[in-house]
Amino acid sequence: MGTFIQLVIDGLSTGSVYAALALAIVLVNQATGLINFAQGGMAVLSAYIAFALTQLGAPLILAILASIVASLALGALIEWYLMRRFERGDPDTAVVVTIGLLTLITGICAWIWSYDNQIFPPLFPTGTVTVLGAVLSFSSLGTIIVIVAIMVLLQVLFVGTKLGLALRAVAINTQSAAFSGLPVGRLLMVGWGLAAGLGAVAGILVAPQLSLTPGMMDNALVYALAAVILGGLSSPIGVVIAAWLIGVLENLAAAYIGFIGYDLKIAVPFILIFVVLIGRPQGLFGRKAVVRV
Amino acid sequence: GCSRGGGGTSSDSVAPSPGITETAITLGITTPMSGTTAGPGTCTVAGVTAYFGAKNAAGGVKFGDGKTRKVEIKPLDDGYDPQKAKANYDQLKDSVFAMTAGLGTPTNRAWREAAISDGVPQVLVMTGDPIFSDQKQSPWQLGFVPIYQNEGEAFGTLLATSGSEHKVAVLYQNDDYGKGYVEGFKKGIEGASNITIAEELSYEATDASVDGQLTQLAATGADVFFNAMSITPLVISSLNKAQSLGWTPNWFLPSNTSSPGGILQKANDVSVYPGIYSVAFTKAVQSPAFADDEDVKTFLSDLKAYADYPDTPAFPHCAWSYQVGATLEQAFEKMTSPTRDDFMKALRSISDFSAPLMLEGTAVDTTADGQPAVSTVFVQKYNGKGYATATSWE
């Protein structure tokens, strides 16, 4: 029993890593209609920026804030100079552009900081709390709390605020939105900027756990995408829950279902997606998209 | 097919093989320099480049035929993709004298047969796959690092002869690397009734976390943890996770992920573990214990000066490929004619060579069939600063 609960808790903290990235993906998708493969790479770059600042002697908290601000700007610049050209065109091309961006950013990180593992200073004190007989490290707990906070913020942004509405409107139909006076270009930049800032938070949260390498997020990206599809592209709460679900079920399946084991546990989220989407094509919490003829 | 120059199969002992002139010799490397294994991959290039960089700066290497040659290294990135490794080999084979130091089992296997049929040396490669050291199957090949089985077995033997009861938890990387270790370990404990394996779990090299596995293993209450893991961040997080679960077994870590500076000191507090064991044949360059070692100092300054590698490497592969350089030099010095054939003969006749950075008691020996250039390993125990050879279980 103790092991079971511990496995669940382990799953939650791994799931939180996926959730962090998934939220950034949702944000960009809601604001631009794109799936951004570069999100993980951008998060890694942000983490490196924070890392470099701490190396220069900046206090951790300051380095983090500076990195978030820098990421906001970087996201906006990427939109302005690069993505702008592809936003109206074929979505496949835009996705491939984000893939190129991912490769480029990975390359830049490797070039500047090499492929060596860099140790990112921990954000939370070492130590653990005991929950129902299972241990939960402060860092996992902290990550979970931050994720929940961001999730709530995003939900409020999308549903409750004028900015959120405008961001969504632009993603749906730029021209229609422009006819209502929405500053399309600026909103797209804001969308990318916010997502990059959020990605920075994700990167900084996971960097101490995974230790910083240019490819740190590559694997998490696949899980994050799975969580995004499973939870429903439009729902921050949905993707976080989906990410946790994936983390937990994966652990349990590996431990308790013999033939899956730890090597095939990665199949679990996909089986889950498949089963869920057959019944609910919009994902667990997504809004059903109506296509009329 | 009329435009073809001489292939690589020349057995004429007078005509020099490709990639060697009166004044220079070129060596090719295909290794991952991008992607997940880029860290160790770049290291394999850096070490050998640094070694020969220093030699070249000092005038070059004096070959057995009396000529002094500069050694050039041509590295290509294969991104751990067998197909690209083969392409790189195809690209290099007519312009280099020999291929060396490349990292990875599938990437080396992809062109092993081509190298055999072309007669191109594929030597001192960084894989513990035994096939590369089997002379019958692989006449043009030779591995460098100890085969994984040796490392696992050394630890298994130590444990089996400890005279006390042990319960072992095993976590291994799901590939030939991890499986090789486990296989060796099991061979080491074969027939020893004092050892039981409580649980054996695997993980994927791409996993972001192994917390689940550790939780499950901790639940067995094993007192020895055989952790055949090659991913640095995962080793660090494992050390932390086990501690937070209150599970403090004796650890075994493989040679390439046991670095004191790169790993153990970056974990929260490894002193809670009664013993951390590893196997090694190389001085741990990050270890404070070796900070004043002449070998280590030269090595690090060569890396900086000739391989553009300013940091102290987090991977042991830099040191290994530095030793590859030294071993190659030995072979060059014995070569009497500039042919690949002669090179292979020379290479296979090195014994008891103490390459730089080697731990006392280990040596390069290329004369034993079925074994790579380095096959002796020591089990070591971490003492809070560095490793000390452990001859018996304490």
Next chain:
Amino acid sequence: MNLHFGGVTVLEGVSFDVEPGQVFGLVGPNGAGKTSLFNCISGHYKPSAGSILIEGVEVRGSRPATLARHGLARTFQHPALQLRDTVLENVLLGAHTRLPGGPLEWSMRSPRTTRSEKALRTEALELLERNGLGWAANVRADELSHGLHKGIEFCRALLMRPKLLLLDEPAAGLPHNEVEQLIQTVKRVRDEDDVTVVIVEHHMGLIAALTDRVVVLDHGKSLMEGTAAQAQSDPRVIEAYIGKDAAGDAA
């Protein structure tokens, strides 16, 4: 026949019969459920209750593609063309069910496939020509103005050689003289090709000139059934649909 979406009832107890060779009109205010009714017939929506019979065969729950293969063709209220293809390619899509041969045969280009493709290409060109769009055959659809898209869709549906043709607001966006032409075309199609037509339209002039019978829908229920003239003078219809003061000049 009933249709629901979530809690919204779109169609409720609608029934009518269409005789072969008729042009049958479907009118009603916006959101009455006309297009939804089409969607039910063509298999895009699944009604929650009721039945749809085509030549006496129950087709409720059949897939659109199956129905199309059995002679049902339709146009869409909002034209859905392949904007990056030429008009001719768009129309040729209508020939899909009439082209013989499976994928293997087509990838080997058997003589049969080449022949049939050629024949239908000619037929499509003729069809465009007859509808005054011959000049546009090789123009990309997105280079044409909106008003012409309806005509292309119409040709595409005709190339299917349907037995039953559903037209959703074919006259929307056409200037007056074009509407006249459309009326002639539909009449000709009905007479020459023996097609039964069901038409949704807000252009009362067209309804009056073309239809044999109409059903007026309102809020998913059928308000009345009869001839176009009867409908136009029915006070309930005027109230719900035409608008009191508009009754005069909408005719």
Next chain:
Amino acid sequence: MTLLELEGVTASYGPVQVLGGVSLSVPDGGAVGILGANGAGKTTTLRAISGTVRTGGRIVYDGRDIRGMRPDRVAALGIAHVPEGRGTLGALTVHENLRVGAYLRKDRKGIATDIDYCLALFPQLQNRIRSNGSALSGGEQQMLAIARAFMSRPRLLLLDEASLGLAPGTAKSVYEAIRRLRKESGIAMLVVEQNANLAFSLVDSATVLETGRTVLTGSSAELKGMDEIRRAYLGG
């Protein structure tokens, strides 16, 4: 006073020029119609004004040249465009669509009142206030597009076949509402409309386009009197 003046406006899609010189002017508070066959360039003319097509010539609005200005800047100047076809934001609800329409406005109270006004004008929308825009029927989407343009409280309204797909009664009341708006708040408008009866009920004057050029301009009464126009647009 003229609010909008087009002079020798040309426009092209890629390499193809489709407007070869359109001139017209809309007085402040006035209503001008554009007539023409399919493909004559009516939609393109409106697009030229709202900045969604590459344009040449002169487009002066309220004393400043707005040619080539970005669509959102044009909208910010008080020009609302009801585009051809479905102009709704499909994944947003009806209510959200209306809020987007009022994006540039700050007066919360006024927005709320105007939403109520629009819903009263289009009772069908009231019933579907929480539905996605894409679920609406063709006519309902058209209503929503018009309502969204109203929500921005424009000075100049560009209507591209606003009655498309509307039931006769509804079309009538929409035009009625537009007429009222014009009277109450002095909105000027440029109207493309195939249903010439409706159009002439609204506009004071009209321009006839043929092959991308202005060929005729005149008051409603003048045009209604012309045979050619009758035959092509009015029937009979």
Next chain:
Amino acid sequence: MSTLTAFFAKAWVRRVTVVVIAALAVILPLVLPAFANQTIARIGVFAVAVLGLNVVMGYTGQVSLGQIFFLGLGAYVTAYGVTQGWNIVLVFVLSLVIPGVVGLLVALAAARLGGLAIAMVTIALPIVGVPLAKRLEDFTGGSQGLSANFSKAPAWSTLYDDQWQLYIVLLIGGIVFLLTRSLVRGKYGRAFAIVRGNEAVAGSMGVSPYRYKVLAFTVASIIGGVSGFLYMVVVQYTSPETMSFGHSITLLASMVIGGAASIFGSVLGGAYYVLVPQLTNIIDPNLTALLQGAILLVVLFVLPGGLVSLPRAIDRLSSRVHRSATPTTRVPAIGASPATRADAAAVEHQIPSPATTASDPAAKRPPTERQGQA
């Protein structure tokens, strides 16, 4: 409009091009150096893989992130068959039938889902495929992989191995390309396109979106299997890394860079897949990722339509130069009567360039690849 695209649209130019290409295919392998031959053969392998991806994604619009899995599967089947000593023709057939069947089964389930969900199901193929290949050690050789040496040039041919292998790739690849090219034009091309464009309309045209998605996916899997066979011909070794997820992403990028929904674009995509790593290796092997990312972005930034749109882009550039010299007005159709409209149409498509004749409307824009069987 000018020059390039119009030139290649001419029938005789096309015919001559075909003859020239065929002649080159026969002669070049004999005269090129070995490494060039090997490189071209590798390009062929991945061109076929990209072609398969194009069928399901470029033409039918179903995002597939799993194409590399079918290449891997085809390679494993080939390697296993060869090591078991089966007849090579049988091995070839199996190397496309087995991936085809697996693809069919996956598609039967996946095609029920739309849009991104399909992407997720297909992403799972390589991601689960790698550990699965490791687990099925008896068939796959586990993580040590399988070698299969079966593509040595037979003695009678008096060819070098690389020449022999290149001929095999050119022959099999060429046939696959021809068959696919015919398939994506005419009836099936239009059907795939409408499934991509609008599933509701597809249904009304008698094209069942579900069945055509399954068809496209199956065809893609079969083509993937063929590329796997060719992979073994050229590389002669396969391991789980062959089908790693990253390669699938690179395939996708190659497809878009070559040109989505384009046959020739697939060849360019294959070339991109193979040549860019070689190029970055020449520039600096330490900067692979950085250079590859930069190259990809630059290419797409300049040619968002992929490499295949290069002639069109050049045309646009040159015609822009042209036009600024001689401003012209197109006269669009008027609606007065069909007759005037037809007349106007003739004028409408008159594009001011000395290179084309007035009555050649097709020259206005290059036809999409799906157009026309003629």
